[in-house]
Amino acid sequence: MRLDRLGRFMVSIEVLTEENEDFRKFIGQFIIVRAEMLYAQDAIAYVAHSLMFDKTEHGDRIPEYNLIASKKDDGTVEFSVERKTRPDFYADNF
Structure with missing residues (x-):
């Protein structure tokens, strides 16, 4: 498999801690290759591969x-x- 559909995005900690089955199904469409906690934004920044x-x-x-x-x-x-x-x-830094 080639990881030729890379993208960066952020998800707030609030969204990640909610009990939301729809979001879990959605995030399951990504292969996470990097994740970093951004404390100032209260979010996690991701680099992932996805057909989307x-x-x-x-x-x-x-x-x-x-x-x-x-x-x-x-x-x-x-x-x-x-x-x-x-x-x-x-x-620029991620």
Whole structure:
């Protein structure tokens, strides 16, 4: 397997500690290759591989993504990713 769909994203500690089966299923679609606790943001920054990310070439800067949560009519939450057009500051160091 080639890890050619890398992306960076952050998840708040609040979201990670909630009992949310929909989020657990969603995060299961990622192969985490790096994680770092960001105490100032009260979040964990991840680098991961996922088929939801755009393809990357060896040596490319790893793009950043927002994780999007949308509540459906039946009460479940649907998650998706959106590539950021302007990376966050932390990304230069992560």
